[in-house]
Amino acid sequence: MDWHEVLVQQSINGLTRGAVFALVALGYTMVYGIISLINFAHGDVFMLGLFVSLTIFTLLGMARTLVGWELVTILPLVFLATMLGCGLVNVTIDRLAYRPLRHAFRLAPLITAIGVSFMIENLALLWQGPAPVPYPDIFPSVDVLRDWVGLDTLVYLTTKDLLVIGVTAPLMFALQRFVTGTSWGRAMRAIAQDRETAQAMGINVEKMIMLTFFIGGALAGAAGLIQGIYYNIGTWYIGFQAGLRAFTAAVLGGIGNMPGAALGGLVIGFLSAWSDQYISARWTNAIVFSILILVLVFRPQGLLGEKAVDRV
């Protein structure tokens, strides 16, 4: 492999990795933007997305590689069902664990969130057991450049890579349109700026918070499904690691800022892939977090964040 082939391949690796981080990071950042809560359970909703979708595929008798028409019927259907399921889980978590503490001391819901995270992890451990669970090859993997384009190259780009991009990019785009272009989105932004005033203007704050949790959960569910299809393996503890990376992405991009979360996710994806290649895999975590610290030292508000508002 030439150096540029290596760079292209690692960039593809980083892009797919980063796209999943970004999708999870969006949920973190949305919830933080609106109620200033770091929802630690968010990564675990992502993990649930993986297992929920696996269960749906199994129940449908479709835990195998889909062919032809199944790709345009079954697959979108399972996507929707998983997103709906995870959205509802997230709303339930909010109702049961966070809403009673809405006006409590800021640390109270934070600690509750950590507790919820542990609960979900342990439920998943009971449900799926401690061993890694294989996820079937749902999506056919075709070597795009060689088999379709006919290029003789050492760079591998499979249909699975395209699926990751083909699903995450429209989701992120739709979310951005929703937040900036609809009246509900406007209401959410208004709450993020000033909850009391928004309420005084006639916005139903609790309904919008519920909607936020639903959308965040749905995105995490979609990310879980993609993770399963792309990496073909799931373990009960992956939510913690993914959550940590996604939270880092959200902070890097500027927490509360949605394009920032997407950018942060991609940056971390690229950085970790390049670091594996050009430095050493064992240093990757250290490097990713060093860069996070560096960015925060010089730009405390994150890459795309606005200057800190007077939040205590």
Place this chain on the structure above:
Amino acid sequence: MRRLKWLGIAGMAVLVTMLAGPADAQQCPKGKLRIYTSWPMQGAMIPEGTGMKNGVDMAVAEAGGVVAGHCLEVVNLDDASPQTGKWDGAVEAENANRAVGDALAIAYIGTYNSGAAKVSIPITNRAHMAQITPANTYPGLTKTKGAAPGEPGIYRPMGFVNYFRIVPADDIQGAVGAKWAKQRGAKKIFIIHDQELYGKGIADVFDATAKKIGLQIVGNEGIDFKQPDQKPVLTKARAAGADLIYMGGVVDTGAPIVIRQMKDLGMVAARNVRFLGPDGLLEEEVLKGATCDAAMQTDMHITFASLPFEKLKGIGASTYENYKKKYSKEPTAYALYSVEAGRIAIEGIKRAAPQLDKAKDIKEKRDAVRQAILNIKNYDGLNGKWSFDENGDSTLETMSGFKVVKADNPIGCKFEFETILE
């Protein structure tokens, strides 16, 4: 009448005690001794853990449950934490402390994971108790070759050897693996390990031996196995022109994803890239996670620190047959070694019988057994005659190589013996 009835019951009771009492005393006039075992019994380890438990039970049953007048009891402990399902140092320490705190405990069989043994050996050592492992292969537990500074002395606070292993250590498996890689035509090798004791240890010995015999090592990387994506590090291996990926790891530290993603990146035998690993990966769970398709496309091969059961002769062959008869299934990878570990413990008690009678307390009894085991030479074991060397290691060095082949089972493939490695 009523009194008579009571008298009758009392009489019966006396009779029963008289019948039971002397019989018990006849069977074990010198009382009871306990053997403790400790390894994970949860999750992916349930089959192996159960197989190892069966092994020790079988050894005790062969002796009729009695050795030199002592009745033997086996206490099985689990050193996995229910939180993670994996071995846990705190749990292992608790297990070892429970064993040394039991005034009837004479020997400790375990552990499965070398990291766990690091925790328990000093505890059993202070108690003069023999610890026999059927599975630990990290070199530093017994010798300085392939060990970290201070090893193995730090595991022997009392200064003597109390820890015995009947499987060859990784320095031997890593070295044999490197020679096998060369024999099979590998030239440029990329090593991946899980940064854990077993995986890194074996990878480093492989690395050193490979360089010595003229193979080119194009990389040696520790991965973050909790990250379910190893494409970047595999891409690096491919960019370096590797024709063999050697992975030091066990079933749940990323090997399935590595094998699967090798296939995704076109690192397959058809393009002259292959996979080789140590016996921590000789588990069906690896094939399930990696899929048979990927395992076969990457021409997955595994070294095993012993002979396959069908190739055993003499005592080994009869042990294998008896195990299958007793439990009506194939032994797991370390089940027969557990039989041998149990037999060694029993042999030690037998040889120490005279001292056991004279011993003042349990510590002296344990020490007598420990010394008796250390002096075992030319023992007729599973793989032929062997002895314990001065470090408590078996002198055996026979190993074998396995490959993955198609099979008519629910998974679709299995490991098959390929060759004997010396």
